[in-house]
Amino acid sequence: VTVRDVTSRSDLRLVATERYTSPGFARREADGLWGHVWQMVCREEDVAAVGDCWTHVIVDQPIVVVRTPSGALRAFHNVCRHRGNLIQRDCANTTELRCSYHGWCWSLDGENTAIVDPEEFGWPDPEVLRLPELRLATWGGFVFVNPDREAPPFEEWIAPLAADAAPYRMADMRWQAVVSTTVPCNWKVGVEAFIESYHIPATHPQGTCATDDTSAVYEERGEHGLMVISMGRPSGRLGILDETPILADMVDGVIPLQKLLPHQLERLRRIGDGSEVLPPGVKLRDVLIDLSRERAVAGGWADPSFEGGDWYDQHEFHVFPNLVLGVIPGELFGFRFLPDGLDPDSCTFEMLSLRFPEPDQRPAKRAHVPYSGDDEARRATWGAILHQDFANLESVQRGMHSGSLHHVRLARRQELLIAHLHDVIDNYLARRPAR
Ligand code: FES
Numbered sequence: 001v002t003v004r005d006v007t008s009r010s011d012l013r014l015v016a017t018e019r020y021t022s023p024g025f026a027r028r029e030a031d032g033l034w035g036h037v038w039q040m041v042c043r044e045e046d047v048a049a050v051g052d053c054w055t056h057v058i059v060d061q062p063i064v065v066v067r068t069p070s071g072a073l074r075a076f077h078n079v080c081r082h083r084g085n086l087i088q089r090d091c092a093n094t095t096e097l098r099c100s101y102h103g104w105c106w107s108l109d110g111e112n113t114a115i116v117d118p119e120e121f122g123w124p125d126p127e128v129l130r131l132p133e134l135r136l137a138t139w140g141g142f143v144f145v146n147p148d149r150e151a152p153p154f155e156e157w158i159a160p161l162a163a164d165a166a167p168y169r170m171a172d173m174r175w176q177a178v179v180s181t182t183v184p185c186n187w188k189v190g191v192e193a194f195i196e197s198y199h200i201p202a203t204h205p206q207g208t209c210a211t212d213d214t215s216a217v218y219e220e221r222g223e224h225g226l227m228v229i230s231m232g233r234p235s236g237r238l239g240i241l242d243e244t245p246i247l248a249d250m251v252d253g254v255i256p257l258q259k260l261l262p263h264q265l266e267r268l269r270r271i272g273d274g275s276e277v278l279p280p281g282v283k284l285r286d287v288l289i290d291l292s293r294e295r296a297v298a299g300g301w302a303d304p305s306f307e308g309g310d311w312y313d314q315h316e317f318h319v320f321p322n323l324v325l326g327v328i329p330g331e332l333f334g335f336r337f338l339p340d341g342l343d344p345d346s347c348t349f350e351m352l353s354l355r356f357p358e359p360d361q362r363p364a365k366r367a368h369v370p371y372s373g374d375d376e377a378r379r380a381t382w383g384a385i386l387h388q389d390f391a392n393l394e395s396v397q398r399g400m401h402s403g404s405l406h407h408v409r410l411a412r413r414q415e416l417l418i419a420h421l422h423d424v425i426d427n428y429l430a431r432r433p434a435r
């Protein structure tokens with residue numbers, strides 16, 4: 001790498017590729033970041049009944065979230081205090097946390113309740129054998145934990161996003177689907193594909209007629225970020241003044257993006273095929289905002305604070321470090337990328353879909369599917385848009401490893417949230433120097 005390559009523009013933001021590829025950096029993140037940050041584990045609905053357990057692994061730290069007899073939620077390190085066996089093996093309902101190896105047992109509150117032959121261990125004080133606890137908080141129906149007892153309170157940490165998220169009433173939503181797969185890329189490569197709109201024209205060319213990437217708004221919010229994407233109008237890059245010739249494409253572009261009511265879809269199709277002509281000056285975006293408002297009112301999730309584009313524009317809340325919650329009134333479409341242990345080249349991707357419960361609500365679909373490098377197979381699983389994103393993730397990770405690129409370079413405005421992600425990671429790492 002030459003000096004010119006790095007320093008030609010002092011304000012150019014460069015990020016070392018080593019941060020995505022090095023096992024050493026993954027280890028530093030495990031110690032300095034994941035051990036100290038609030039992170040989502042599950043939804044309250046996943047642990048609704050007393051005795052419900054949700055198991056999860058934070059990089060290499062097995063934990064379990066439990067609905068205790070008092071009705072409160074608690075999170076514990078899921079490791080037997082005898083010889084280290086994992087205690088609760090899966091998400092299930094139970095009356096106690098019993099280790100399968102030698103039968104030591106803990107209450108749902110983490111208190112040691114049984115040791116086989118305790119005299120062999122000098123009748124240990126149960127307090128010493130308590131399961132170590134993690135801090136726990138809930139927000140919008142999500143359960144968050146933090147292994148660090150010294151971390152700032154959750155409410156303080158989430159506050160920069162909380163007011164904007166509140167009108168969407170995430171807590172009233174329920175799972176529609178969680179589909180996951182293991183992707184051969186670093187978790188940050190994954191997150192970064194969902195906190196900028198700069199890639200839309202090249203990666204999702206079909207989206208440019210009804211998604212305006214050029215007017216997307218990016219804001220740092222504490223450790224988090226907010227991206228608002230203007231939907232229902234052509235990309236500013238296309239320079240389109242008259243939408244009429246592309247209305248059919250626009251309608252095709254928006255129909256898969258939002259679950260509209262049947263009569264609303266009918267109307268859109270009529271506009272698309274020209275059998276309904278929009279009055280002069282009325283743009284498709286105006287119609288979409290109206291339809292979205294009408295649907296929200298009918299569904300009972302209209303909030304008085306929504307106005308104008310709020311009814312229709314996609315708000316993406318980047319909850320540091322690895323959760324992206326995309327909302328429009330009535331729906332949440334989220335993405336999460338979990339590091340795959342200490343392997344910098346692998347992560348678990350989860351597609352999260354939540355909606356307000358409906359009378360004919362079907363049970364949520366949950367599936368972990370094998371990763372496929374095949375384009376057609378990917379499209380069948382993930383749909384027309386996500387499969388295009390996937391094609392980039394694997395390829396970026398390979399490029400980062402090539403040795404020919406030492407830094408990636410970030411657009412000042414449109415990739416601002418990526419720069420912010422790295423800055424905040426560095427803040428965490430700086431507080432705990434490498435061992
Ligand atoms: S390892 Fe758990 S009881 Fe022995």
Ligand SMILES: [Fe+2]
Nearest residue numbers: 193203204389
């Ligand atoms: Fe994308």
